[in-house]
Amino acid sequence: MTERDRSIADSLDELFPRRDEEQGDWDGVVADAHSGRYPRPSLAPTRRRRAVLALAVVAALTVLTVVPALAVSKGWWFLRDGLAPKPTSPVVVAINPQPAGPWALIAYLADSNGRTEICYSLTPSSEGSSGAFGACGPGALGEPNLSSPTFATGGGFAIGPTTLDVSVVVAELGDGSTVQARMATAPKALGAPLRFYIVEFPADAALTQIVGKNSEGQVIGTITVPDGTEMHQGS
Amino acid sequence: MNSRKRRAVSGASLIDLESAYRGRYPDLLRVATAIAGSVESGRDAVHDAFVDLIRARRSYRKNGHLEAWAWAAVVNAARKQTRRRDSLPLLEEALGGPSTSEGENDRHGAVRAAIARLPERQRLALFLRYYADLDYATIAEALGTAPGTVAAALHAAHETLRQTLQEVESND
Numbered sequence: 001m002t003e004r005d006r007s008i009a010d011s012l013d014e015l016f017p018r019r020d021e022e023q024g025d026w027d028g029v030v031a032d033a034h035s036g037r038y039p040r041p042s043l044a045p046t047r048r049r050r051a052v053l054a055l056a057v058v059a060a061l062t063v064l065t066v067v068p069a070l071a072v073s074k075g076w077w078f079l080r081d082g083l084a085p086k087p088t089s090p091v092v093v094a095i096n097p098q099p100a101g102p103w104a105l106i107a108y109l110a111d112s113n114g115r116t117e118i119c120y121s122l123t124p125s126s127e128g129s130s131g132a133f134g135a136c137g138p139g140a141l142g143e144p145n146l147s148s149p150t151f152a153t154g155g156g157f158a159i160g161p162t163t164l165d166v167s168v169v170v171a172e173l174g175d176g177s178t179v180q181a182r183m184a185t186a187p188k189a190l191g192a193p194l195r196f197y198i199v200e201f202p203a204d205a206a207l208t209q210i211v212g213k214n215s216e217g218q219v220i221g222t223i224t225v226p227d228g229t230e231m232h233q234g235s
Numbered sequence: 236m237n238s239r240k241r242r243a244v245s246g247a248s249l250i251d252l253e254s255a256y257r258g259r260y261p262d263l264l265r266v267a268t269a270i271a272g273s274v275e276s277g278r279d280a281v282h283d284a285f286v287d288l289i290r291a292r293r294s295y296r297k298n299g300h301l302e303a304w305a306w307a308a309v310v311n312a313a314r315k316q317t318r319r320r321d322s323l324p325l326l327e328e329a330l331g332g333p334s335t336s337e338g339e340n341d342r343h344g345a346v347r348a349a350i351a352r353l354p355e356r357q358r359l360a361l362f363l364r365y366y367a368d369l370d371y372a373t374i375a376e377a378l379g380t381a382p383g384t385v386a387a388a389l390h391a392a393h394e395t396l397r398q399t400l401q402e403v404e405s406n407d
Contacts, residue, residue, distance in 0.1 A: 004364065004365065005396070005397065007397075007400055008346070008361075008393065008400075009365055011346040011347075011396075011400075012346075012361070012362075012365045012366065015346075015347055015350070016265055016268050016269045016366065018261050018262070018265055018366075019261055019264060019274070020261050022260065022261060022264055022278075023260055024256060024257070024260040024263075024264070024281065024282075026253055026256055026257060026285075028282065029256065029282055029285045029286055029289065030289065032282070032286045033285075033286045033289035034289075188282075
């Protein structure tokens with residue numbers, strides 16, 4: 001028989017109430033578990049920042065699946081072309097688990113004149129860097145009082161970072177229809193508490209707005225996409 | 236004899252761990268928060284614990300209980316969080332902090348202080364019993380002790396807390 005005292009139980013309930021609204025982040029746990037660069041508690045932050053650049057394969061949307069034949073071994077175009085800022089964090093990678101539509105999202109932190117930026121790019125096919133696009137910027141969708149979160153769009157995709165408060169991102173198209181984004185939680189190795197959305201929409205459709213909502217369906221961030229935006233680099 | 240043949244290593248599946256995580260997350264978070272002293276640290280502790288569990292799942296032995304294995308990892312991760320947050324245990328700060336509720340009376344404040352003063356084993360057993368509703372055997376496995384020790388620890392914790400409650404009520 002296991003004993004429970006009602007008055008003690010009541011007191012304990014008040015001390016730390018049960019938070020049923022929290023469901024955790026299993027995808028993030030799996031991603032970090034498979035990340036060779038998941039920072040260990042014993043590593044000081046400064047040492048963590050100096051960690052050698054590493055590719056950490058991330059289970060983004062579902063449990064980690066077979067990596068499609070993307071140009072992983074050839075290096076990411078975003079880093080190869082010499083124009084993108086140098087990473088100050090490990091590069092994290094999210095792979096679409098569906099073989100029918102392979103894409104890879106990479107993200108990392110970079111320093112821009114003393115300001116930390118998040119850089120990210122999407123390679124939408126298995127054909128090398130064809131159609132790839134990306135951006136760098138300081139603000140994530142969902143940050144309070146932020147007028148222009150960074151985002152990027154190209155070839156029927158829109159991508160960008162969000163705060164962890166954003167659990168759903170919906171893209172609105174010119175014909176009034178909407179498309180819900182896939183979400184990928186960045187592993188801790190990135191060093192920033194972020195999620196990424198990846199919206200895929202018909203390449204000939206006009207993207208008008210990107211809306212971020214919290215778990216209760218409240219809008220907590222909006223991006224209005226200028227007409228004709230393609231391969232946009234927001235900031 | 237090859238030692239590997241004697242070991243009952245059979246591994247835990249990712250699905251089992253996901254089920255444990257998703258099925259008990261509010262309880263895991265609550266226990267971790269109570270140990271680590273803040274919700275933020277509690278979240279980190281649960282996260283870190285399951286990262287470690289996934290990585291170590293192939294070494295899990297099925298002659299133990301997966302649930303107890305997971306709770307042990309969460310308790311240890313939460314204790315590490317407490318150590319990482321330096322100096323005075325945050326638990327004592329959290330438990331001994333001022334009342335935030337208008338209607339909360341001295342009774343709860345006294346219980347908070349009493350829990351903060353309990354020996355760690357008693358406190359951990361108390362949290363696992365009340366916040367996770369675990370039975371003595373699972374608590375014992377999670378804390379690496381015997382069920383009898385858990386029973387004794389909970390009995391002692393109950394005595395302390397009941398005495399505290401009686402003192403508060405006699406002062407009213």
